[in-house]
Amino acid sequence: MFGNIGWGEFMVLLIAALVVLGPERLPGAVSWVTKSLRQVREYASGARQQLKDELGPEFEDLQKPLSDLNQLRGMTPKAVITKHLLDGDDSILTGNFDSPSTPSVNGSGSSPGGSTPPRPNMSKPLAPGEIPPIDPDAT
Structure with a gap:
Protein backbone atom coordinates (compact mmCIF):
# COMPACT_ATOMS: atom_id res chain seq x y z
CA MET A 1 0.00 0.00 0.00
CA PHE A 2 2.73 2.44 0.92
CA GLY A 3 5.24 1.12 -1.63
CA ASN A 4 6.51 4.55 -2.69
CA ILE A 5 6.45 6.16 0.76
CA GLY A 6 9.42 5.65 3.06
CA TRP A 7 9.37 5.74 6.86
CA GLY A 8 10.51 9.35 6.96
CA GLU A 9 7.70 10.55 4.71
CA PHE A 10 5.19 8.45 6.63
CA MET A 11 6.26 10.04 9.92
CA VAL A 12 5.98 13.55 8.41
CA LEU A 13 2.45 12.74 7.20
CA LEU A 14 1.52 11.37 10.62
CA ILE A 15 2.82 14.47 12.41
CA ALA A 16 1.06 16.77 9.92
CA ALA A 17 -2.21 14.85 10.44
CA LEU A 18 -1.77 15.11 14.21
CA VAL A 19 -1.25 18.89 13.97
CA VAL A 20 -4.14 19.46 11.55
CA LEU A 21 -6.71 17.12 13.09
CA GLY A 22 -5.57 17.10 16.69
CA PRO A 23 -5.26 14.09 18.98
CA GLU A 24 -9.05 13.86 19.50
CA ARG A 25 -10.06 13.42 15.84
CA LEU A 26 -7.00 11.53 14.54
CA PRO A 27 -8.17 7.98 15.50
CA GLY A 28 -11.56 8.58 13.85
CA ALA A 29 -9.90 9.91 10.70
CA VAL A 30 -7.57 6.90 10.51
CA SER A 31 -10.47 4.46 10.88
CA TRP A 32 -12.46 6.36 8.22
CA VAL A 33 -9.53 6.20 5.78
CA THR A 34 -9.02 2.46 6.35
CA LYS A 35 -12.75 1.75 5.89
CA SER A 36 -12.79 3.83 2.72
CA LEU A 37 -9.75 2.05 1.28
CA ARG A 38 -11.26 -1.34 2.11
CA GLN A 39 -14.52 -0.35 0.39
CA VAL A 40 -12.67 0.89 -2.71
CA ARG A 41 -10.80 -2.42 -2.91
CA GLU A 42 -14.08 -4.35 -2.65
CA TYR A 43 -15.61 -2.24 -5.43
CA ALA A 44 -12.57 -2.76 -7.64
CA SER A 45 -12.51 -6.53 -7.12
CA GLY A 46 -16.29 -6.69 -7.72
CA ALA A 47 -15.97 -4.69 -10.93
CA ARG A 48 -13.13 -6.91 -12.07
CA GLN A 49 -15.13 -10.06 -11.35
CA GLN A 50 -18.16 -8.63 -13.16
CA LEU A 51 -16.01 -7.73 -16.17
CA LYS A 52 -14.50 -11.22 -16.13
CA ASP A 53 -17.94 -12.81 -16.03
CA GLU A 54 -19.30 -10.67 -18.87
CA LEU A 55 -16.31 -10.95 -21.20
CA GLY A 56 -15.55 -14.61 -20.55
CA PRO A 57 -12.49 -15.84 -22.48
CA GLU A 58 -11.91 -12.42 -24.05
CA PHE A 59 -10.90 -11.10 -20.62
CA GLU A 60 -7.46 -12.71 -20.96
CA ASP A 61 -7.04 -11.05 -24.37
CA ASN A 96 29.51 -3.58 -32.62
CA PHE A 97 28.29 -4.72 -36.04
CA ASP A 98 30.88 -7.42 -36.85
CA SER A 99 30.47 -9.84 -33.97
CA PRO A 100 27.24 -11.23 -32.58
CA SER A 101 25.92 -9.09 -29.77
CA THR A 102 25.88 -10.14 -26.16
CA PRO A 103 22.71 -11.74 -24.82
CA SER A 104 20.09 -9.07 -24.56
CA VAL A 105 16.78 -8.67 -22.80
CA ASN A 106 15.16 -11.77 -24.27
CA GLY A 107 18.26 -13.88 -23.57
CA SER A 108 19.23 -14.49 -27.18
CA GLY A 109 22.06 -13.28 -29.34
CA SER A 110 21.64 -10.73 -32.06
CA SER A 111 18.46 -12.32 -33.41
CA PRO A 112 15.51 -13.93 -31.65
CA GLY A 113 16.42 -17.42 -32.88
CA GLY A 114 20.04 -17.32 -31.65
CA SER A 115 23.28 -16.05 -33.11
CA THR A 116 23.36 -14.99 -36.74
CA PRO A 117 24.99 -17.33 -39.24
CA PRO A 118 28.26 -16.13 -40.78
CA ARG A 119 27.83 -14.13 -43.98
CA PRO A 120 29.50 -15.67 -47.04
CA ASN A 121 32.36 -13.67 -48.60
CA MET A 122 31.94 -10.91 -46.03
CA SER A 123 34.52 -12.08 -43.48
CA LYS A 124 37.52 -10.38 -45.16
CA PRO A 125 37.74 -6.75 -46.30
CA LEU A 126 38.15 -5.89 -49.95
CA ALA A 127 41.62 -5.27 -51.29
CA PRO A 128 42.35 -1.81 -52.71
CA GLY A 129 40.99 -1.61 -56.28
CA GLU A 130 38.93 -4.82 -55.90
CA ILE A 131 35.38 -4.59 -57.19
CA PRO A 132 32.75 -5.53 -54.60
CA PRO A 133 30.43 -8.43 -55.45
CA ILE A 134 27.02 -7.50 -56.84
CA ASP A 135 23.84 -9.18 -55.70
CA PRO A 136 21.41 -9.09 -58.64
CA ASP A 137 18.47 -9.89 -56.35
CA ALA A 138 19.19 -6.85 -54.16
CA THR A 139 19.17 -4.31 -56.97
Missing part, protein backbone atom coordinates in the same frame (compact mmCIF):
# COMPACT_ATOMS: atom_id res chain seq x y z
CA LEU A 62 -7.75 -7.72 -22.72
CA GLN A 63 -5.46 -8.45 -19.79
CA LYS A 64 -2.38 -9.44 -21.86
CA PRO A 65 -1.54 -5.93 -23.20
CA LEU A 66 -1.91 -4.56 -19.69
CA SER A 67 0.51 -7.14 -18.30
CA ASP A 68 2.96 -6.31 -21.12
CA LEU A 69 2.77 -2.64 -20.16
CA ASN A 70 3.40 -3.53 -16.52
CA GLN A 71 6.46 -5.53 -17.57
CA LEU A 72 7.79 -2.53 -19.52
CA ARG A 73 7.50 -0.25 -16.49
CA GLY A 74 10.57 -1.78 -14.85
CA MET A 75 12.76 -1.82 -17.97
CA THR A 76 15.29 0.80 -18.99
CA PRO A 77 14.67 2.68 -22.26
CA LYS A 78 17.61 0.90 -23.90
CA ALA A 79 16.20 -2.50 -22.96
CA VAL A 80 12.75 -1.56 -24.30
CA ILE A 81 14.20 -0.40 -27.62
CA THR A 82 16.42 -3.46 -27.91
CA LYS A 83 13.67 -5.92 -27.10
CA HIS A 84 10.69 -4.51 -28.98
CA LEU A 85 12.00 -2.40 -31.82
CA LEU A 86 15.24 -4.18 -32.70
CA ASP A 87 14.19 -7.78 -31.87
CA GLY A 88 17.02 -8.16 -29.39
CA ASP A 89 19.78 -6.95 -31.74
CA ASP A 90 21.60 -4.22 -29.82
CA SER A 91 24.43 -3.78 -32.35
CA ILE A 92 22.99 -0.46 -33.52
CA LEU A 93 23.19 0.85 -29.95
CA THR A 94 26.63 -0.54 -29.16
CA GLY A 95 28.23 0.02 -32.57
Whole structure:
Protein backbone atom coordinates (compact mmCIF):
# COMPACT_ATOMS: atom_id res chain seq x y z
CA MET A 1 0.00 0.00 0.00
CA PHE A 2 2.73 2.44 0.92
CA GLY A 3 5.24 1.12 -1.63
CA ASN A 4 6.51 4.55 -2.69
CA ILE A 5 6.45 6.16 0.76
CA GLY A 6 9.42 5.65 3.06
CA TRP A 7 9.37 5.74 6.86
CA GLY A 8 10.51 9.35 6.96
CA GLU A 9 7.70 10.55 4.71
CA PHE A 10 5.19 8.45 6.63
CA MET A 11 6.26 10.04 9.92
CA VAL A 12 5.98 13.55 8.41
CA LEU A 13 2.45 12.74 7.20
CA LEU A 14 1.52 11.37 10.62
CA ILE A 15 2.82 14.47 12.41
CA ALA A 16 1.06 16.77 9.92
CA ALA A 17 -2.21 14.85 10.44
CA LEU A 18 -1.77 15.11 14.21
CA VAL A 19 -1.25 18.89 13.97
CA VAL A 20 -4.14 19.46 11.55
CA LEU A 21 -6.71 17.12 13.09
CA GLY A 22 -5.57 17.10 16.69
CA PRO A 23 -5.26 14.09 18.98
CA GLU A 24 -9.05 13.86 19.50
CA ARG A 25 -10.06 13.42 15.84
CA LEU A 26 -7.00 11.53 14.54
CA PRO A 27 -8.17 7.98 15.50
CA GLY A 28 -11.56 8.58 13.85
CA ALA A 29 -9.90 9.91 10.70
CA VAL A 30 -7.57 6.90 10.51
CA SER A 31 -10.47 4.46 10.88
CA TRP A 32 -12.46 6.36 8.22
CA VAL A 33 -9.53 6.20 5.78
CA THR A 34 -9.02 2.46 6.35
CA LYS A 35 -12.75 1.75 5.89
CA SER A 36 -12.79 3.83 2.72
CA LEU A 37 -9.75 2.05 1.28
CA ARG A 38 -11.26 -1.34 2.11
CA GLN A 39 -14.52 -0.35 0.39
CA VAL A 40 -12.67 0.89 -2.71
CA ARG A 41 -10.80 -2.42 -2.91
CA GLU A 42 -14.08 -4.35 -2.65
CA TYR A 43 -15.61 -2.24 -5.43
CA ALA A 44 -12.57 -2.76 -7.64
CA SER A 45 -12.51 -6.53 -7.12
CA GLY A 46 -16.29 -6.69 -7.72
CA ALA A 47 -15.97 -4.69 -10.93
CA ARG A 48 -13.13 -6.91 -12.07
CA GLN A 49 -15.13 -10.06 -11.35
CA GLN A 50 -18.16 -8.63 -13.16
CA LEU A 51 -16.01 -7.73 -16.17
CA LYS A 52 -14.50 -11.22 -16.13
CA ASP A 53 -17.94 -12.81 -16.03
CA GLU A 54 -19.30 -10.67 -18.87
CA LEU A 55 -16.31 -10.95 -21.20
CA GLY A 56 -15.55 -14.61 -20.55
CA PRO A 57 -12.49 -15.84 -22.48
CA GLU A 58 -11.91 -12.42 -24.05
CA PHE A 59 -10.90 -11.10 -20.62
CA GLU A 60 -7.46 -12.71 -20.96
CA ASP A 61 -7.04 -11.05 -24.37
CA LEU A 62 -7.75 -7.72 -22.72
CA GLN A 63 -5.46 -8.45 -19.79
CA LYS A 64 -2.38 -9.44 -21.86
CA PRO A 65 -1.54 -5.93 -23.20
CA LEU A 66 -1.91 -4.56 -19.69
CA SER A 67 0.51 -7.14 -18.30
CA ASP A 68 2.96 -6.31 -21.12
CA LEU A 69 2.77 -2.64 -20.16
CA ASN A 70 3.40 -3.53 -16.52
CA GLN A 71 6.46 -5.53 -17.57
CA LEU A 72 7.79 -2.53 -19.52
CA ARG A 73 7.50 -0.25 -16.49
CA GLY A 74 10.57 -1.78 -14.85
CA MET A 75 12.76 -1.82 -17.97
CA THR A 76 15.29 0.80 -18.99
CA PRO A 77 14.67 2.68 -22.26
CA LYS A 78 17.61 0.90 -23.90
CA ALA A 79 16.20 -2.50 -22.96
CA VAL A 80 12.75 -1.56 -24.30
CA ILE A 81 14.20 -0.40 -27.62
CA THR A 82 16.42 -3.46 -27.91
CA LYS A 83 13.67 -5.92 -27.10
CA HIS A 84 10.69 -4.51 -28.98
CA LEU A 85 12.00 -2.40 -31.82
CA LEU A 86 15.24 -4.18 -32.70
CA ASP A 87 14.19 -7.78 -31.87
CA GLY A 88 17.02 -8.16 -29.39
CA ASP A 89 19.78 -6.95 -31.74
CA ASP A 90 21.60 -4.22 -29.82
CA SER A 91 24.43 -3.78 -32.35
CA ILE A 92 22.99 -0.46 -33.52
CA LEU A 93 23.19 0.85 -29.95
CA THR A 94 26.63 -0.54 -29.16
CA GLY A 95 28.23 0.02 -32.57
CA ASN A 96 29.51 -3.58 -32.62
CA PHE A 97 28.29 -4.72 -36.04
CA ASP A 98 30.88 -7.42 -36.85
CA SER A 99 30.47 -9.84 -33.97
CA PRO A 100 27.24 -11.23 -32.58
CA SER A 101 25.92 -9.09 -29.77
CA THR A 102 25.88 -10.14 -26.16
CA PRO A 103 22.71 -11.74 -24.82
CA SER A 104 20.09 -9.07 -24.56
CA VAL A 105 16.78 -8.67 -22.80
CA ASN A 106 15.16 -11.77 -24.27
CA GLY A 107 18.26 -13.88 -23.57
CA SER A 108 19.23 -14.49 -27.18
CA GLY A 109 22.06 -13.28 -29.34
CA SER A 110 21.64 -10.73 -32.06
CA SER A 111 18.46 -12.32 -33.41
CA PRO A 112 15.51 -13.93 -31.65
CA GLY A 113 16.42 -17.42 -32.88
CA GLY A 114 20.04 -17.32 -31.65
CA SER A 115 23.28 -16.05 -33.11
CA THR A 116 23.36 -14.99 -36.74
CA PRO A 117 24.99 -17.33 -39.24
CA PRO A 118 28.26 -16.13 -40.78
CA ARG A 119 27.83 -14.13 -43.98
CA PRO A 120 29.50 -15.67 -47.04
CA ASN A 121 32.36 -13.67 -48.60
CA MET A 122 31.94 -10.91 -46.03
CA SER A 123 34.52 -12.08 -43.48
CA LYS A 124 37.52 -10.38 -45.16
CA PRO A 125 37.74 -6.75 -46.30
CA LEU A 126 38.15 -5.89 -49.95
CA ALA A 127 41.62 -5.27 -51.29
CA PRO A 128 42.35 -1.81 -52.71
CA GLY A 129 40.99 -1.61 -56.28
CA GLU A 130 38.93 -4.82 -55.90
CA ILE A 131 35.38 -4.59 -57.19
CA PRO A 132 32.75 -5.53 -54.60
CA PRO A 133 30.43 -8.43 -55.45
CA ILE A 134 27.02 -7.50 -56.84
CA ASP A 135 23.84 -9.18 -55.70
CA PRO A 136 21.41 -9.09 -58.64
CA ASP A 137 18.47 -9.89 -56.35
CA ALA A 138 19.19 -6.85 -54.16
CA THR A 139 19.17 -4.31 -56.97
